Structure formats: structure tokens, C-alpha cells
Amino acid sequence: MTHETIDYEAIIRSAGHRVTPQRVLILDAICDGSGHTTLGEVYARVRQVDPSIDRSTLYRTLKLFVDLGLVVSADTGDGETYFEIAKPHRHHHLVCRQCRSEREIEHTLLQDMFDQVFQQHGFKADTDHLVLFGLCRECASKQL
Amino acid sequence: MTHETIDYEAIIRSAGHRVTPQRVLILDAICDGSGHTTLGEVYARVRQVDPSIDRSTLYRTLKLFVDLGLVVSADTGDGETYFEIAKPHRHHHLVCRQCRSEREIEHTLLQDMFDQVFQQHGFKADTDHLVLFGLCRECASKQL
DNA sequence: TCGTTTGTTGCAAAAAGTGGCAGGAAGGTG
DNA sequence: CACCTTCCTGCCACTTTTTGCAACAAACGA
Numbered sequence: 001m002t003h004e005t006i007d008y009e010a011i012i013r014s015a016g017h018r019v020t021p022q023r024v025l026i027l028d029a030i031c032d033g034s035g036h037t038t039l040g041e042v043y044a045r046v047r048q049v050d051p052s053i054d055r056s057t058l059y060r061t062l063k064l065f066v067d068l069g070l071v072v073s074a075d076t077g078d079g080e081t082y083f084e085i086a087k088p089h090r091h092h093h094l095v096c097r098q099c100r101s102e103r104e105i106e107h108t109l110l111q112d113m114f115d116q117v118f119q120q121h122g123f124k125a126d127t128d129h130l131v132l133f134g135l136c137r138e139c140a141s142k143q144l
Numbered sequence: 145m146t147h148e149t150i151d152y153e154a155i156i157r158s159a160g161h162r163v164t165p166q167r168v169l170i171l172d173a174i175c176d177g178s179g180h181t182t183l184g185e186v187y188a189r190v191r192q193v194d195p196s197i198d199r200s201t202l203y204r205t206l207k208l209f210v211d212l213g214l215v216v217s218a219d220t221g222d223g224e225t226y227f228e229i230a231k232p233h234r235h236h237h238l239v240c241r242q243c244r245s246e247r248e249i250e251h252t253l254l255q256d257m258f259d260q261v262f263q264q265h266g267f268k269a270d271t272d273h274l275v276l277f278g279l280c281r282e283c284a285s286k287q288l
Numbered sequence: 289t290c291g292t293t294t295g296t297t298g299c300a301a302a303a304a305g306t307g308g309c310a311g312g313a314a315g316g317t318g
Numbered sequence: 319c320a321c322c323t324t325c326c327t328g329c330c331a332c333t334t335t336t337t338g339c340a341a342c343a344a345a346c347g348a
Contacts, residue, residue, distance in 0.1 A: 016295085018295060018344050019344075019345095020295095020296065020343080020344070022297070023296090052297095052298080053297090053298085054297070055334085056297085056335080056337085057296080059335060059336070060297090094261065094265060094267045096267075097270075103267065105264075109260055109261060109264070110257055112256070113253060114276075117249060117276065120249075120253070121249065122281030122284070123238045123247065123276075123280055123281065124278045124279045124284050125238065125276045125277065126241075126277060127275075130274070132267075132269040132274075134268045134269035134270045135268045136265075136266070137265070140266070140268050157315090160325090162315070162324090163314080163315095164326065167326090196328075197328085198327070198328050198329070199304080199305075199306095200306070200327085200328075200329085201327060204306095204327090289348100290348085291346105291347095292346090292347090293344105294343100294345095295344080295345100296341105296342080296343080296344090297340105297341085297342070297343090298339105298340100298342095299339090299340095299341105300337105300338090300339095301336105301338090302335105302336080302337075303335080303336070304335070304336080305332105305334070305335085306333075306334090307331090307333100308329105308330090308331090309328105309329090310327105310329095311326105312326080312327075313324100313326075314323105314324090314325080314326085315322105315325100316324105317321085317322085317323100318319100318320090318321085318322105
């Protein structure tokens with residue numbers, strides 16, 4: 001599982017929160033499958049292991065994880081919110097409006113822009129997971 | 145009111161939609177106040193003028209306006225979705241995590257980044273209203 | 289290991305958001 | 319101006335998300 005490579009328990013504890021079976025289970029569920037996972041999928045996986053877990057717990061836990069930076073959430077615009085375990089490298093996503101495909105991009109591509117924003121406005125941007133919408137290469141060529 | 149400078153009625157009509165009192169009222173409500181407005185604020189203002197307007201009407205109208213490009217919506221990540229009347233120039237926002245202040249930035253600052261994304265990934269980004277989080281100059285200096 | 293403290297959980301109820309439907313009204317035509 | 323067509327709105331029922339609260343259990347010290 002992806003998150004076993006980072007010490008998530010320490011992160012939770014050091015923020016003054018507790019490591020509970022529910023939280024561990026939910027984190028596991030987010031890591032199952034590859035890449036982004038929807039809230040519904042997470043809920044289904046969690047309930048499969050422990051049907052007694054309440055929806056409200058899931059919502060609260062997800063919010064906590066996002067606040068702690070353990071999990072990254074992205075609203076891809078199609079109504080569903082996606083969750084993904086935080087990766088060691090800062091990255092962002094491209095989402096095609098047409099075919100809905102996703103693609104990761106390196107943070108480096110945005111760093112220059114962040115630097116310019118800082119120079120011109122003194123604003124230290126720290127957004128760590130941006131979603132850019134547009135047309136992917138394939139769909140763009142079909143548009144002709 | 146901001147939107148009186150553009151012919152929003154023509155935009156609504158030319159798209160095959162009707163100009164109703166409810167729609168006008170909701171557009172007015174979005175323009176009240178400066179800059180971004182939350183959904184809750186819009187609802188409160190609308191109800192103040194006409195308490196009979198239904199929630200579903202507000203949601204449907206907001207969605208319509210966004211589709212038409214009359215209104216720009218931005219998910220600022222704090223759970224609240226913000227709405228703003230569309231402005232003639234493409235722009236984005238900086239939002240301070242600390243003091244919640246907002247500031248507009250020119251699209252030019254992002255264009256280079258969009259160009260690079262296109263060069264490297266063939267992806268035509270067209271996101272027209274990005275929200276970057278971080279620390280504004282004032283809050284950053286206080287952090288010391 | 290036991291007891292204490294305090295963050296968490298599950299439950300229940302409220303609030304927010306969505307979809308179907310029938311009556312009502314905007315906009316066009318004669 | 320009256321009529322007609324079609325889109326909109328308000329209402330209702332339903333799903334999703336959030337909140338208050340009492341019981342529970344993780345973490346820590348003795």
C-alpha cells in the first residue's frame with residue numbers, strides 16, 4: 001500500500017490527533033486502486049471491511065486527512081470529488097473536458113509562475129494540487 | 145450594479161433561454177457586494193427580496209449562468225463555492241489562507257505556464273478562473 | 289496494568305443539494 | 319391584444335453532507 005512508505009501515524013499524532021482503526025481503514029481504502037478515488041468508492045471499500053463505520057466518520061476523517069496534508073482532494077468539475085494519497089513530490093493535474101482523462105504534471109511547470117506572482121504581488125502561493133481543465137492532445141486534434 | 149454594463153439579457157436570450165424575474169434577481173444578488181460571493185450569501189439576498197424563490201431555482205439558475213459564462217464560479221477549497229460576475233478580462237485570484245483577503249491577478253501571469261504545459265503535454269489548458277492559495281505580503285511578514 | 293483525560297465515533301436530526309412533475313409565464317405569431 | 323408553444327418555477331420527495339451529543343476508547347502517567 002502506498003501510504004506505508006510514509007509515516008502517516010506520526011503525522012496524525014504530531015498534530016494532536018489519534019490513530020484509530022477507522023482512520024487507518026479509511027486511509028487504506030484511499031490507497032486501494034490506482035490514482036484518484038471517489039468518495040463513493042472509498043465508502044464502499046471501508047464498509048466492506050467494517051460495515052459499522054458511519055458516513056459521518058468518513059466525511060470527518062477525509063476532511064481531517066486533507067487538512068493534515070495526508071490526502072489530496074480534487075474537484076474535477078464533474079460533481080465528484082476525488083481523493084488521492086499525498087505523494088512525496090508536489091504535483092498537479094490536467095483534466096480533459098472532453099474525454100475526462102487525467103494526467104499528472106510536475107510542479108516545476110508552475111514554479112516560475114508562482115515566483116512571478118510573488119515578485120509582482122508579494123504573495124507566497126502554496127497551492128499544492130491544482131487542477132487545470134482543457135483539451136488533451138487527442139481530443140484537441142479531433143476538434144478539427 | 146456591475147452587470148448593467150454588459151447586455152446579459154441578450155446573452156441569455158441568444159442562447160435560447162428566457163429572461164425571468166427570478167434570473168434577474170439572482171444576477172443582481174451576485175453583483176451585490178464586492179468580488180466573490182458565496183452561495184449562501186446569494187440565497188440570503190434573493191430571499192430577502194422575494195422569499196418565495198425556491199432553492200432549486202437558485203441552483204439551476206447559478207448553473208445556467210456559469211454555463212453561459214455570465215458568472216464565474218470558483219471552488220476555493222474551503223468547502224464554499226464562490227460566484228462572481230464574469231468580467232471582460234480573463235483573470236484569476238489569490239486568496240490568503242490567513243486573512244482570507246482576495247486579490248485579482250492578470251491572466252498574463254499564467255499564460256506562459258499554459259504555453260509550457262501545451263509544449264510538454266500537448267494539453268490546451270483553458271481554465272479561466274484559477275484560485276491560488278498562499279500567504280499575502282502582510283500575513284507573510286507577520287509570520288516571522 | 290489501571291485510571292484519567294480528552295479526542296473520536298455512531299446515531300439521529302438538520303441542512304444542503306438534486307430531480308421529477310404540473311401549473312404558470314415568457315416570447316413569438318396572427 | 320389574445321393565443322400558443324415551450325421553457326421555468328415552485329413544490330415535493332429523495333440523496334448527500336454536516337452538526338450536536340452521549341458513550342467510547344486512544345494515549346499517557348502513575
